[in-house]
Amino acid sequence: MAALRTGPIRFRRNQVIACEGDTADYVFLVVSGVVRSCRTFRNGDRSVVAFYLPGDLFGWGNETHSFSIEAASDVMVALIRRRGLSALAEGSPRLANFLRSVVLNELHRTQEHAATITMSAKNRFLAFLRDWSSRSGESKSIRLQIGHQDIADHLGIKMETLSRTITELERSGALARTSSPGVLRLMRI
């Protein structure tokens, strides 16, 4: 029997882990860093559908991946054989249950994200901060290990608008940029 899991593999920021359309033999477990799931359109526009943080298990598409899976920061990712894991789950209701809850969690997060589609740039970003804060466990100051372009493409706004939004929130005293790049101090979110 082939190994179910390989040792975690290192990817550098912006490396492609799996392409849209690739056969989905593996699911992914983020060990460290941030992974993005995204699609780039013919006109060059890009949608970042989701970010995955350490501990997140994802990539159950159908036969093939629906989105490109890429490193949004330097990451360590473990690849796990889908068939092997599914087979295991058949024999273990505990595991099957766990996997169900993983997928349901992702569905719920994606729905919450979709629910922000009506909001203004500012509110989309605030919703993003709240989500990131709760998922990463950082509440007071929050370390975004990823680029502004990724965040903008996730929120459906342009990087320039994101920049202005952050500046605006800073002026209103809702948050503060810190000396360490990518770290925001949340005051009243």
Place this chain on the structure above:
Amino acid sequence: MAALRTGPIRFRRNQVIACEGDTADYVFLVVSGVVRSCRTFRNGDRSVVAFYLPGDLFGWGNETHSFSIEAASDVMVALIRRRGLSALAEGSPRLANFLRSVVLNELHRTQEHAATITMSAKNRFLAFLRDWSSRSGESKSIRLQIGHQDIADHLGIKMETLSRTITELERSGALARTSSPGVLRLMRI
């Protein structure tokens, strides 16, 4: 043992089937009509996260429903005990597998929808038409049994913009309004 499934229940357009926050004892099977899953914000804005068509099984939240479940047209919906169905699935890998695929399908659709967040009003509506067409099985002419407000709130645009978008697509020959209200004839989508 309590009945797993009640007979389908009739709801009229805009009736609430379950409130956000209600304990999620039941999952829902759409028998006829269209159901929407949505959230209304304090300012009156609303997000329609998803539509469910006949045959769709949904509502696996956590303990409580995350969104309000409402009739987007007159509908027939069967309520199914969640605990009962889960228990059954424990003993039947076939059923467990089926339920997994149902949730994965919904996740995939939600991700596709989230990926449209970057698009223009026109492209969001076209994506919506394609999705609706493939899910309903209507390809040539398509019967939207739901109000424009629901579609607009799903796409994150205003009803007026949707109207203008349809008019514009009609002028460009991509589709045509028909005499039957809510029925669009697709020419080149």
Place this chain on the structure above:
DNA sequence: CGTCCAGTTGACCATGTTCAATACTGGTGG
């Protein structure tokens, strides 16, 4: 020190929103 890349800022422009007026539809009662 110079290059490269990411982010910020400014001025102008485009897309979609707002508000208000008008049309259409289906149901109700005279």
Place this chain on the structure above:
DNA sequence: CCACCAGTATTGAACATGGTCAACTGGACG
């Protein structure tokens, strides 16, 4: 059968939010 009404859709004109393009800043790295 028609008149009326309520809810829903369409259109127009002024406005706002975010997009575009371009210039500039500031680190990281060679």
